[in-house]
Amino acid sequence: MTSPFTNLTSTSTLCTDRMCIFYAVMNTLIFIFGCAGNGLVIWIAGFRMKKSVITTWYLSLAVSDFIFCCTLPFGVVQKVKDDWIFGSFMCKFRYFIKFLNMYSSIFVLVIISVDRCVLVMFPVWAQNKRTIRKASVILLLIWIISAVLSTPAVIFRKLKYEKTTRCSNNITDTESHIATAACRFVFGFVIPLFVIISSYVIIIWKLKSNQMTKTKKPFKIMTALIATFLICWLPFHTFAFLDIKYKNLEWVKIGKGIGISVANANSCLNPFLYAFMGKDFAKHCYKLLSKIENAIEEETPNKEQDSPVVTGESKLLSL
Known part of the structure; x- marks a missing residue:
């Protein structure tokens, strides 16, 4: 009886070159840490924590990743075997999910x-x-728009039968x-980057003008998340044009x-950013679950505060 691995071990296209090994090892690690980390975030934000707007945002990120x-x-299997063995549907589905994740x-x-910009500018209205x-409605619209923008992956991705599939x-x-x-670069990079930078300029200006700088934890977390996304996806878009x-x-x-x-790695980094950006991580690094919860938790407004405007902006800074 022929072993199912006979073709893999006997083929001349066995994964031995450096790029193939790099791709296989890196994506295997991303799969392991990404599923574990995002699974923990889904469990904590979805089942352990009190429902809030900010946990809803982070839960959507974790589900997508x-x-x-x-x-x-x-x-990984395709790279190692140099052969696609999963059929036409999975060929289209895999790349559809890739760009659905990018856009969402x-x-x-x-x-x-x-959301943070609105909280700073209009705290009472936002509360x-x-x-x-x-x-939830906004997230539904985001996923629908992301799915529509990801349809080219379904249309243009097909099986090619040569020496291998x-x-x-x-x-x-x-x-x-x-x-x-160009569509992926504009809608998945340029326009979002412009909106994010504009929002953060307004936030910084407002907070500095009101001297509301009690804590920088939420700002650091969001800055890290956004910087990580841009750093991970910029090489992908650059070489997509060069290609x-x-x-x-x-x-x-x-x-x-x-x-x-590197773009794939973005999907496994967010949970670790939640943990490392939480308070006193160096001192309590073994409390991973509580750190993830602390990093994405939305605290309720302090009822003892007199000014509603201060309350709103303090709530933003405590997110």
Whole structure:
């Protein structure tokens, strides 16, 4: 009886080159830590903590990252075997989830930035109008828009039968390739970055003008999350454009592979940022669960405070 691994071990395309090993090892680690970390965030934010607007945002981020991490083993198997063995549906589904994760993650970060901006500018209105139900509706719209923007992955991703089966883009003309890359870059990077920076400029200006700087924990967490997202996805977008004209160059192929792996890494980093940005992590690093909870918890307003404006802005800083 032939072993199912016979073809893998006998083929000349066995994963032995450095890029293949790098991709396989890195994405395996992302899968392990991403599923574990995001699973913990889903459990804590979804079941242990009191429901709030901010935990709703972070729960959506964790769900998106968890789903994506679950699809990574398919890519690892394809890279190691140099053969796609999972059929046409999974070929399309895997890349659809990849871009669904990209769009939904950055859109949620945009909403969190705008949400904090509104809390600073209109604290009393925000306390009365900012509800979990409205946050859930906004998240539903975000996921729908993200799904629509991810449809090119379904349309253009197809199986190619050569010496082996490949799950690859089937874009034949340069115009469509440019349009697809430009759409992802504009809607998944440029516009969100502009909105986030604008929101943070307003927040910094408002807080400095009112000297409301009791704690910087939430600001540090969001800054870290956004910076991590941008750093992880910028190489991907850069080499996506270079791949249009220079796809046969070896350094572009290497850069594209690294860019994809670094972009995938974003999905496993958020839970660790929640923990490391919490209070006194160096002193209490073994309390991982409580640190994740502390980092994303939304505290209730202090009823003893006299000024409603101060209460609103203090609530922002305690998020």
